[in-house]
Amino acid sequence: MGNRRISRRGLLGAAAAVPAVAGLNALARGGLGGEAALAEPAGGNAAAGHAGHEFAHATFAPGRSVDHRANGFHPTELLRDFDWGKTRRLAGGRLLREWTIVAQDKEIEVAPGVKYEAWTYNGRVPGPTLRAREGEKLRVNFVNSSDHPHTMHFHGIHPALMDGMPGIGERRGGGQIEPGESFAYEFEATPFGLHLYHCHVAPLAAHIARGLYGAFIVDPKQGRPEADEMVMVMNGFDTDFDLGNEIYAVNTVGFHYIDDPVRVSRDELVRIYLVNALEYDPLNSFHVHANFFQSYPTGTSLQPSEYTDTIVQGQGQRSILEMKFPFDGDYMFHAHVSEFAELGWTGFFRVGDPAKLSSAEAAALYCKLPWGGAGGLS
Numbered sequence: 549m550g551n552r553r554i555s556r557r558g559l560l561g562a563a564a565a566v567p568a569v570a571g572l573n574a575l576a577r578g579g580l581g582g583e584a585a586l587a588e589p590a591g592g593n594a595a596a597g598h599a600g601h602e603f604a605h606a607t608f609a610p611g612r613s614v615d616h617r618a619n620g621f622h623p624t625e626l627l628r629d630f631d632w633g634k635t636r637r638l639a640g641g642r643l644l645r646e647w648t649i650v651a652q653d654k655e656i657e658v659a660p661g662v663k664y665e666a667w668t669y670n671g672r673v674p675g676p677t678l679r680a681r682e683g684e685k686l687r688v689n690f691v692n693s694s695d696h697p698h699t700m701h702f703h704g705i706h707p708a709l710m711d712g713m714p715g716i717g718e719r720r721g722g723g724q725i726e727p728g729e730s731f732a733y734e735f736e737a738t739p740f741g742l743h744l745y746h747c748h749v750a751p752l753a754a755h756i757a758r759g760l761y762g763a764f765i766v767d768p769k770q771g772r773p774e775a776d777e778m779v780m781v782m783n784g785f786d787t788d789f790d791l792g793n794e795i796y797a798v799n800t801v802g803f804h805y806i807d808d809p810v811r812v813s814r815d816e817l818v819r820i821y822l823v824n825a826l827e828y829d830p831l832n833s834f835h836v837h838a839n840f841f842q843s844y845p846t847g848t849s850l851q852p853s854e855y856t857d858t859i860v861q862g863q864g865q866r867s868i869l870e871m872k873f874p875f876d877g878d879y880m881f882h883a884h885v886s887e888f889a890e891l892g893w894t895g896f897f898r899v900g901d902p903a904k905l906s907s908a909e910a911a912a913l914y915c916k917l918p919w920g921g922a923g924g925l926s
């Protein structure tokens with residue numbers, strides 16, 4: 549099957565000509581706050597109230613979904629997939645935490661039918677969420693199995709040789725890692741916080757935009773309070789390579805968390821590790837509906853700096869967000885850059901037991917969704 553070609557301006561400007569955009573328009577009209585929530589019709593079935601209306605699924609291709617199995621990763625599983633590596637005690641008692649990361653070229657599907665020639669760490673975008681504790685010794689065995697030179701550049705505090713910078717350390721086997729070569733990055737887990745890693749080979753924006761990035765979490769020695777933790781890497785895809793993104797997402801697949809809302813429990817502390825890995829747009833943002841969160845910029849302090857419902861992040865910026873949902877129901881989250889929201893960067897938190905959610909509480913406009921059909925949720 550050929551790759552569907554879509555253009556960003558075409559998507560936003562030519563709604564009538566592109567069937568998939570019907571969903572985007574429905575989203576923009578009702579989903580992002582343009583109208584009050586739909587009143588539940590008599591009989592208590594919001595979905596039935598739409599009979600005869602063609603509210604399309606908020607997706608790029610109604611009725612179709614991404615083949616997660618072919619991708620080899622699933623955005624719902626990525627949320628809570630923390631890679632702690634393997635540990636062993638060194639002589640002297642210090643803990644060594646170790647990973648192997650392989651750069652591989654791989655085609656992935658970022659929206660239904662939209663394939664993208666990605667460059668990946670360990671076959672997934674974003675790469676594994678590497679997690680360690682403050683003060684541990686870390687070793688990342690990097691193997692470049694791609695057709696292109698790459699590196700792993702970690703945010704953190706380390707010697708120049710370990711910085712993943714082309715031109716620095718070549719004579720010692722570091723610097724730019726050519727196809728077929730490997731290098732072991734060794735450094736200490738410091739400071740605690742939410743960091744990231746990415747390739748640093750030029751052209752830099754292109755190497756990052758291809759998918760070579762991931763979250764890097766260093767827990768404080770004393771840990772953080774118990775919570776339902778998840779990682780959200782905000783990203784985008786320049787599917788026609790014109791230096792502008794056509795698809796925006798959290799964890800790669802546009803609109804995924806509308807199809808499959810992020811399940812959370814009422815009154816439980818939710819901690820989101822939010823990383824902005826977007827290229828070609830200087831700013832991204834995160835907004836949650838009907839709630840507020842504490843924001844810990846870069847996660848380097850145990851005291852939050854702001855209680856808000858929207859934060860803005862520049863490229864490479866990140867923040868830990870903490871919140872509790874006091875009411876059952878579906879709560880949208882999306883980029884407050886509306887254009888991004890309409891091009892995939894929109895999802896829902898689903899609070900409470902789905903079997904007990906009434907259709908009035910569950911995303912009524914999205915009546916084409918599998919869970920939104922006759923009779924509500926099952």
Ligand SMILES: [Cu+2]
Binds near residue numbers: 698747756
């Ligand atoms: Cu690269």
